[in-house]
Structure formats: C-alpha cells, structure tokens
Amino acid sequence: MKTRAASLFATLAIAFVADSAHATASGTTVITNGTLINPGTGKVTENAVITIQGDHISAVGQTSATDIPKKGDRVIDARGKFILPGYIDTHVHFFQSGDIYTRPDAVDLTSIRSYKDEHAWIDRNKLDTLARYIRCGITSVVDVGGPMWNFAMRKFANSTEKAPRVAAAGPLISSVSRPQLELNGDPPIVKIETPEQGVQLVQKLAKEKPDYVKIWYIVNAENPVEKFRPIVHAVIAESHRLKLRVAVHATELEAARTSVEEGADLLVHSVTDKLVDDAFVKLLKEHGTILTPTLVVFERYGRTFANKLNLTPEEKAWGNPEVIASLDVTKIPADKIPERIKTALANPDAVLDRIQKTYDIALKNLKTLQDAGITIAAGTDAGNIGTIHGPALFREFQLMKEAGLTPMQILQSTTANAAKTFGGETGAKIGAIEPGKFADLVILKSNPLDDIARTSDIEAVMKNGILYPAEK
Ligand SMILES: [Zn+2]
Structure with missing residues (x-):
C-alpha cells in the first residue's frame, strides 16, 4: 500500500x-x-x-x-x-437568485423590483453566491439552463478561486415560452415549434461548448406529450451528433419515458404524476440514464407563497440574507400581492396537502429507482423561489433520507454519481x-x-x- x-x-x-x-x-x-x-x-x-x-x-x-x-x-x-x-449539486440555476422576484412568470412582483433590476442584483452578487457554495462544502455544480449569459457565468466561476466548478447548459428548448424572463434578447427559455428550429438552436449552442443541451418538456392541455416528441427527437439526435449530452426536465411519467426512449442522458426531476413502472425502470437501466430527483424545489414555491417556508438552520445561517428576507410574503404591500400568493395565503393547508401528495409519489419513485440500481445524482434546483443557493442541498439530503436512502447512498449521489453528470476531463477528476x-x-x-x-x-x-x- x-x-x-x-x-x-x-x-x-x-x-x-x-x-x-x-x-x-x-x-x-x-x-x-x-x-x-x-x-x-x-x-x-x-x-x-x-x-x-x-x-x-x-x-x-x-x-x-x-x-x-x-x-x-x-x-x-x-x-x-x-x-x-467535495459535494456536488447537479441542478442549479445561476440566472435565478432564489428570491421572491426571480420568477415573474410565476408571481409578478415587477412593480416592486423589475426583472432587469433582479438580473442586475444576481450579476452584482455572483461572487457572494459562489462563495456560499464553498461554505457548504459544495465544490462543483451543474447549471442546467439559463440565458446565454450562463456561459459567461461558467467562465467567471471557473476562473474564480472561491467558487465551485461549474458545468452549464444554455437556454431551455421548450414547448412553451416565458417572455417575462427575456432581457436584452437573451431569453432563458426558447419556445421551439419545429424540429428544424430545434436543430438550429442546438447548432448555435454548440459554439459555446455547453456541458448540456437542456430540454424543458412541459406537458399541458395544449402541449400533450406526443406533440413535442418530434422536437425532442431532433434536438437529441443533433446534440448527440455534435457529441453534446442532453438533460431533460420532465415530471410526467410519459414525458420522462419519451425523453429516455429518444436518448436523454440526464433526467433532472422526479416523476411526480404517477408511480414509475417496471418498463420505465428497465428503460433507464438500458440507456444508462442518470436521474436527479430534485426534491426540495417541489415544496419551496408553495411553502413560500403560503407563508409556511421551512428553511433549515443551514439555509438561515449560510443563505444570502437579502434573498431570505424577500421570501416573507407578509411584507408585500397588500395592493401588490399577486393572485397566486393570495390564494395560497387564504388556504395554506391546501398547499401543504398538494406538496405532500407530490412527495408521496416522488419519494417512493426515488426509492424504487435507487433499489433498481439506477444512477441517482443529488440536485436542488437552487435559484428557484425559496430554494437557497448553497445550503438547499442539506434539505435535499433530508428528503432523500425520508425516501429511504441510506447515508452512504446519499453521499454517493452527491459525489461519485454526481461526478458522472459533469462528464469530460473535469468529471473524471471529481467525486x-x-x-x-x-x-x-x-x-x-x-x-x-x-x-x-x-x-x-x-x-x-x-x-x-x-x-x-x-x-x-
Ligand atoms: Zn431546474
């Protein structure tokens, strides 16, 4: 020895x-x-x-x-x-601060802080945000999507000493648009309507050497699973031709299944609408798809809006205090409270009930996939409203524990398994x-x-x- x-x-x-x-x-x-x-x-x-x-x-x-x-x-x-x-968080978004103003497409508080000012705040505080990851023992993160600004942020982080290593995806290729989030012609989410448009965007992204191409597979009445499938197919085929890996946001079982059938390399959320079936487990295994369960974010939007936020001691101690202060919805002037927050405040129990129903499925699915030997990588979706950059990972670990994972399995998910999501030369040297x-x-x-x-x-x-x- x-x-x-x-x-x-x-x-x-x-x-x-x-x-x-x-x-x-x-x-x-x-x-x-x-x-x-x-x-x-x-x-x-x-x-x-x-x-x-x-x-x-x-x-x-x-x-x-x-x-x-x-x-x-x-x-x-x-x-x-x-x-x-060092711990690895495989699901963050640096274009979002975690504060109440960061997703005007979810709750519009732009009359208090404009989206332009919100983005300026994020850019001004990026050193602080990066240092908070180091404080939490998180030495690498994967930013799974944002504006083209993400690539400048990746470069900045990777040339900053007190910062985690950053892998990044660019704009989300999506079935829906989010114009509220577009600044200076650099949207984080791009609605793609034809396979040709998808291929063109992949080719544009390829010039930035993204660590992932990201698909935002949103399913609703106007966008059933099959309607977006030809775009998913074309985007993944072109990405793989260019030796780029593809991460997909898909929270419905059929959207997740379709994504893996089309060759997705990484699923960045749990399936939350149904319990996964044997065919899905087998499919993930055959394709070697990695899954990031991303549990903490499911509770944080609702709990923030219902004034039931359950920040952990780690988040209170190591999260950005300005971000945390903004999450107190009782401080919003009465005439400016968005409808979604009003509804949540009027009936917080209904919100908590919905969160519990989501976890009943998501935690069970995590346990099934872990037991089946699927590669599980820890991730938080930090940057979304109420999901705190850095210490959110410790809440994610708690939820993984609630799902029935052992301490060693959880540690694997944030080290060796998470390193696999990084890929390339860096991925081989971390975890x-x-x-x-x-x-x-x-x-x-x-x-x-x-x-x-x-x-x-x-x-x-x-x-x-x-x-x-x-x-x-
Ligand atoms: Zn995300």
Missing part, C-alpha cells in the same frame, strides 16, 4: 512540476489521522493520510511510522474528523479522494454515516487544494 502510494506520488510529483504554472496553491499539504470516506467505492479508511500537491491529490494511504508527511509539509491533523469528496483527482474535499466534525444531517457539521472545505476553515 505504502510503496504503491509512494510510486504514485513520484509519478504525480513529476506531472505536478510540469503543470506547476497552473497550480493555485504551492507546496505539499498532508491531512493525517482522519477517517476517509469514499462513497463511490463505499470504502472507509481510518487513520488516513491524504497528500495534496498544488490543486491535486497526489497520494492516499494510511498512517504508519515511516509514512509521509515529510519535513516542511503543511500538516492538517484531522484526528476524530471525517473526510469526504472521489484518489490520486490524480482535484483536491476538493470536506472535513466534517462528526460521522455522516451515522446521520446524514452531519454533512453540514463542517470543520473545513478544500477546493483546488486551497483550505477554507468553516469559521472564515
């Missing part, structure tokens, strides 16, 4: 010298004496020694008399602590603590395998080899 680690170390040390111009931290850091948890393999290593060179993990072993650290190394003594790969991976990790004060709630009991977070003590 030691010899192998040592020789790996030597190999990587050479690689590091060649690459040192790009390193963001210098020298060697050794984390000793902690318990290392690698959810991807399920392996737990006590008295672990993790050696970090620059932005990479160079060796992983166990403490012994002659083992590293060497003189001059920076040593982090993690005795009594638990070390995990595990192994030589050659990026030094992205979380050090916890207590054992998350005993209780998933402890995932927020954070001592320190490391991203790219740079350590951020929680207190800072």
Whole structure:
C-alpha cells in the first residue's frame, strides 16, 4: 500500500512540476489521522493520510511510522474528523437568485423590483453566491439552463478561486415560452415549434461548448406529450451528433419515458404524476440514464407563497440574507400581492396537502429507482423561489433520507454519481479522494454515516487544494 502510494506520488510529483504554472496553491499539504470516506467505492479508511500537491491529490494511504508527511509539509491533523469528496449539486440555476422576484412568470412582483433590476442584483452578487457554495462544502455544480449569459457565468466561476466548478447548459428548448424572463434578447427559455428550429438552436449552442443541451418538456392541455416528441427527437439526435449530452426536465411519467426512449442522458426531476413502472425502470437501466430527483424545489414555491417556508438552520445561517428576507410574503404591500400568493395565503393547508401528495409519489419513485440500481445524482434546483443557493442541498439530503436512502447512498449521489453528470476531463477528476483527482474535499466534525444531517457539521472545505476553515 505504502510503496504503491509512494510510486504514485513520484509519478504525480513529476506531472505536478510540469503543470506547476497552473497550480493555485504551492507546496505539499498532508491531512493525517482522519477517517476517509469514499462513497463511490463505499470504502472507509481510518487513520488516513491524504497528500495534496498544488490543486491535486497526489497520494492516499494510511498512517504508519515511516509514512509521509515529510519535513516542511503543511500538516492538517484531522484526528476524530471525517473526510469526504467535495459535494456536488447537479441542478442549479445561476440566472435565478432564489428570491421572491426571480420568477415573474410565476408571481409578478415587477412593480416592486423589475426583472432587469433582479438580473442586475444576481450579476452584482455572483461572487457572494459562489462563495456560499464553498461554505457548504459544495465544490462543483451543474447549471442546467439559463440565458446565454450562463456561459459567461461558467467562465467567471471557473476562473474564480472561491467558487465551485461549474458545468452549464444554455437556454431551455421548450414547448412553451416565458417572455417575462427575456432581457436584452437573451431569453432563458426558447419556445421551439419545429424540429428544424430545434436543430438550429442546438447548432448555435454548440459554439459555446455547453456541458448540456437542456430540454424543458412541459406537458399541458395544449402541449400533450406526443406533440413535442418530434422536437425532442431532433434536438437529441443533433446534440448527440455534435457529441453534446442532453438533460431533460420532465415530471410526467410519459414525458420522462419519451425523453429516455429518444436518448436523454440526464433526467433532472422526479416523476411526480404517477408511480414509475417496471418498463420505465428497465428503460433507464438500458440507456444508462442518470436521474436527479430534485426534491426540495417541489415544496419551496408553495411553502413560500403560503407563508409556511421551512428553511433549515443551514439555509438561515449560510443563505444570502437579502434573498431570505424577500421570501416573507407578509411584507408585500397588500395592493401588490399577486393572485397566486393570495390564494395560497387564504388556504395554506391546501398547499401543504398538494406538496405532500407530490412527495408521496416522488419519494417512493426515488426509492424504487435507487433499489433498481439506477444512477441517482443529488440536485436542488437552487435559484428557484425559496430554494437557497448553497445550503438547499442539506434539505435535499433530508428528503432523500425520508425516501429511504441510506447515508452512504446519499453521499454517493452527491459525489461519485454526481461526478458522472459533469462528464469530460473535469468529471473524471471529481467525486472521489484518489490520486490524480482535484483536491476538493470536506472535513466534517462528526460521522455522516451515522446521520446524514452531519454533512453540514463542517470543520473545513478544500477546493483546488486551497483550505477554507468553516469559521472564515
Ligand atoms: Zn431546474
């Protein structure tokens, strides 16, 4: 073990010298004496020694008399602590702040804050938003759709030190339009009416090298499942021809089934209208489709509007305070309360009942898919009203636990499984603590395998080899 680690170390040390111009931290850091948890393999290593060179993990072993650290190394003594790969949230939207003004297509409060001002707020606060992810131990996120601005945001995040790694999709290819969200001719949602239009948009997006092409498969009376299918078919075929992966929002069983039959790589929501059937499970398995259950967002719109928001201690502590303050709907002037909020406030029990009915199906479906061996990746839809950038992930873990997933399964979903949604060179270097991976990790004060709630009991977070003590 030691010899192998040592020789790996030597190999990587050479690689590091060649690459040192790009390193963001210098020298060697050794984390000793902690318990290392690698959810991807399920392996737990006590008295672990993790050696970090620059932005990479160079060796992983166990403490012994002659083992590293060497003189001059920076040593982090993690005795009594638990070390995990950095968490990954596979479903966020940076073009949305999570505040009450962020979706004027859902509730129009533009007479209080215009959509232009809302977007300006988001752009002005992007460093703050990114830093909050690091505070929560989230070292990578997938932005599954927004305006073309998303690609600039991805570039900004990926050149910012205290920020998660960002993969991004551009505008959502949709059966419906949302003109309320369009600024400067850069809409986040584009209504596509013919397969040819879909192909053209994919070709335009391809120039930005998106990590995903995103389809927003909205089903309603005017848009039955079959009507949009030719567009789904054409968009996925063209994306795959261009070696681009496709993520689909589909919450009805038949829309989700159609998406997978057409080749969707990632489903970013749970099915909520029906319990999944064996044929659907088999289909996901055959296609190797990844599913992000995205549970927390289902409760947050309704609970916000009904003045029943159940933010967790993590969200209250680490969420943006301006965003959280805006969610108090009782502060909206009476003459400006939108109809949807009025209705919710008049009958909050009906709202909570609807949320419960959705969860009755979604949680059961998650358990079925997990038990069947489908790759489940954790995600929140952060940025939607009431779903807080960063700490929303801890509420997502709670809901996954309610569905019956074990702590190890939940940890897998936010590390090794989530890394698969990232894809490419970056995806291959995140989600595990192994030589050659990026030094992205979380050090916890207590054992998350005993209780998933402890995932927020954070001592320190490391991203790219740079350590951020929680207190800072
Ligand atoms: Zn979403």
